[in-house]
Structure formats: C-alpha cells, structure tokens
Amino acid sequence: MSAVTDRLPTFPWDKLAPYKATAVAHPDGIVDLSVGTPVDPVPELIQKALVDAADSPGYPTVWGTPALRDAITGWAERRLGARGVTHRHVLPVVGSKELVAWLPTQLGLGPGDRVAFPRLAYPTYEVGARLARADFLAYDDPTELDPADLRLLWLNSPSNPTGKVLSRAELTRIVAWAREHGVLVASDECYLELGWEADPVSVLHPDVNGGSYDGLVAVHSLSKRSNLAGYRAAFLAGDPAVLGPLLEIRKHGGMMTSAPTQAAVVAALGDDEHVRVQRERYTARRTALREALLGHGFRIEHSEAGLYLWATRDESCWDTVAHLAELGILVAPGDFYGPAGARFVRVALTATDDRVTAAAHRLT
Numbered sequence: 001m002s003a004v005t006d007r008l009p010t011f012p013w014d015k016l017a018p019y020k021a022t023a024v025a026h027p028d029g030i031v032d033l034s035v036g037t038p039v040d041p042v043p044e045l046i047q048k049a050l051v052d053a054a055d056s057p058g059y060p061t062v063w064g065t066p067a068l069r070d071a072i073t074g075w076a077e078r079r080l081g082a083r084g085v086t087h088r089h090v091l092p093v094v095g096s097k098e099l100v101a102w103l104p105t106q107l108g109l110g111p112g113d114r115v116a117f118p119r120l121a122y123p124t125y126e127v128g129a130r131l132a133r134a135d136f137l138a139y140d141d142p143t144e145l146d147p148a149d150l151r152l153l154w155l156n157s158p159s160n161p162t163g164k165v166l167s168r169a170e171l172t173r174i175v176a177w178a179r180e181h182g183v184l185v186a187s188d189e190c191y192l193e194l195g196w197e198a199d200p201v202s203v204l205h206p207d208v209n210g211g212s213y214d215g216l217v218a219v220h221s222l223s224k225r226s227n228l229a230g231y232r233a234a235f236l237a238g239d240p241a242v243l244g245p246l247l248e249i250r251k252h253g254g255m256m257t258s259a260p261t262q263a264a265v266v267a268a269l270g271d272d273e274h275v276r277v278q279r280e281r282y283t284a285r286r287t288a289l290r291e292a293l294l295g296h297g298f299r300i301e302h303s304e305a306g307l308y309l310w311a312t313r314d315e316s317c318w319d320t321v322a323h324l325a326e327l328g329i330l331v332a333p334g335d336f337y338g339p340a341g342a343r344f345v346r347v348a349l350t351a352t353d354d355r356v357t358a359a360a361h362r363l364t
Contacts, residue, residue, distance in 0.1 A: 033348045071266040105131055116150060155203070161334065172208050191307060197305070
C-alpha cells in the first residue's frame with residue numbers, strides 16, 4: 001500500500017486542526033465555514049423516493065435504471081440546453097469526487113501522459129493524476145499549453161474555490177483548441193446551478209460544442225443543488241465513445257450507485273422547486289457574509305457563482321485563518337487549492353442561518 005500512498009500529498013485538512021480547536025473555544029461556539037458540506041434538510045420528495053425504494057434486495061445496475069437515465073437526459077436538455085442526449089450519452093457515478101479521483105486511471109492514463117487543471121483548483125484533480133502515475137500541470141489559459149502528451153484537460157466552471165465562471169466564448173475557444181489537438185475535455189460543472197452574478201454555461205450547450213459531444217464529458221453532482229452529499233449521487237454526460245468504455249470498466253469494478261439513491265436522483269432531477277428554495281437560502285447567506293467580510297476589511301474576488309467567497313486581507317492565508325479562528329470562525333486557507341491561493345481564504349456559504357448570522361455579527 002505504501003507504493004500508492006507515497007504518490008499522494010499530505011491530506012491538507014489535517015493542518016486545520018489547531019485552528020479548529022481555537023474556533024471551537026469561542027464562547028458562542030464555532031462557525032465552521034471551511035468545508036462546503038450541505039447543512040439543510042434533504043427535500044421531502046427526495047426522502048420519500050429513497051424510502052419507497054428501500055426494499056431493494058437485488059444488485060443495482062452500474063448504468064442505472066431506465067428511469068434514472070431518462071431523468072438525466074431530460075434534465076440535461078431542460079437545464080443545460082443540451083440537444084439529442086440519449087442513454088448512451090449519460091453515466092451515473094458514485095459521487096463526483098470518486099469520478100474525479102479515478103477518471104485518469106479508468107481512461108488508461110499513466111507515466112508519460114499529462115493531465116492539466118486550473119492553477120487554482122480542487123485538489124482531487126491532482127490526486128487523480130497521481131493515482132494513475134500520470135504527469136500533471138496547472139494552467140492559467142489551457143490553450144497556451146503544449147498539447148504534446150496532454151490526454152486530459154480539466155475545466156471547472158463555476159470554479160471551486162474561486163467562484164470564477166468561464167464565459168460561453170471562452171468555453172467555445174477552449175473546446176475548439178482541445179478538439180484540434182485531440183485532448184479530452186472533462187468539465188466539472190457541479191456548481192452550475194448556483195450562479196449569482198453570472199449565468200454559467202455547460203460544455204454540453206450547442207453554442208459551445210457546435211452540436212457535437214465529441215471529446216467532451218461533463219461532470220454533475222446533486223450534492224450542492226439538492227443537499228444530497230450524503231447520498232453520493234452524481235453523473236457524467238457527453239461523448240458516448242468515452243462513456244461506453246467507462247461503463248464497461250465500472251461494471252467490472254462494481255462501481256454502482258445504490259438502488260434507493262437512483263430512485264432519489266430521479267425525484268431530485270424531476271423537481272426544480274426545491275432547487276429554487278435552496279438557492280434562496282444560499283443567496284441570503286451569501287449576502288450576509290459578503291457584506292460582513294467587506295466591512296471587516298476583506299476584498300472579494302470572482303465569487304460570481306458557487307458556494308464560496310474567495311476573500312483576502314492581502315496577507316498570508318494562514319494569518320487570516322488564525323485571525324478568524326480567534327473570532328470563532330473557521331475557513332479554508334487558499335493554498336489548499338494551489339500556491340496561487342496563498343493570500344486568500346475560501347469562505348463557504350454552507351452553514352445554518354443562525355451560524356451565518358453569528359459570523360456576520362462577529363465580523364462587525
């Protein structure tokens with residue numbers, strides 16, 4: 001096992017332990033804004049679908065039930081503007097983090113192959129490359145990369161951690177460049193339904209891809225938009241030439257979403273009202289935290305979408321983490337997401353209204 005673990009970086013969240021202890025000691029308790037984990041209830045209609053499917057003694061299928069595939073294709077057309085999406089264009093996965101971590105391996109990448117991801121990025125993109133023993137590099141503009149041996153290009157819009165959104169024109173340019181050089185694009189769009197000051201666009205939109213899914217795979221999750229992080233519910237949509245072999249590999253690996261979860265996803269993707277309600281919750285929390293941070297001397301960059309505020313006091317991120325911990329507020333240091341984040345912190349909107357109010361009060 002050491003041969004595998006030796007390839008991996010130190011798990012970054014362990015470094016927060018002493019700062020968490022400081023925040024917990026605050027007289028009014030900790031306000032934990034460090035991890036983007038949902039705290040609001042799972043909508044009733046989704047819970048009911050899960051319970052109704054609880055008597056599921058047989059093995060579920062890796063590809064999902066026809067009802068699940070119908071739900072995914074219908075949602076992609078309704079919400080993303082995708083066209084001509086069939087069952088061959090979709091694949092359920094066991095949460096998006098699992099997919100991100102294992103996609104390079106399942107694509108058959110290895111030494112000599114390169115994986116690229118944004119300079120400020122979700123750490124699991126790098127972990128996936130390391131697990132496959134592939135080379136990896138970070139970019140500012142992917143079209144400036146040397147395409148030689150570049151096999152997988154990760155996009156992330158809206159971005160975790162910055163909340164930056166790639167415009168339709170930028171996505172179109174990047175997709176065209178990747179196709180010209182035979183590079184597979186994997187677009188992580190898990191925060192797409194949480195646009196605040198921008199309207200995020202999927203690579204599955206015909207304005208971006210010209211009506212073809214060749215060389216494109218989009219990653220979507222129900223963790224944020226439906227509070228289903230505990231269900232491990234996500235899916236891929238895109239090029240059947242990529243998804244078909246992935247389906248076969250995942251069948252052999254037993255990577256199947258549970259039958260009750262599949263039923264819950266059908267209910268979740270068929271209902272837009274609970275997403276609207278959850279957006280309203282996050283809108284109020286975002287407004288309160290943003291105003292409090294600005295009043296406390298922070299500057300906020302990007303953050304036009306997603307579940308985070310990307311904030312700085314123009315000092316070491318760890319000095320900022322320590323300062324906020326003294327106020328009982330725990331945030332994530334920006335260098336968790338790459339050296340370019342060394343002077344920023346990521347502030348999550350995923351706390352209850354009561355805790356967000358407490359944080360805003362402490363910052364005034």
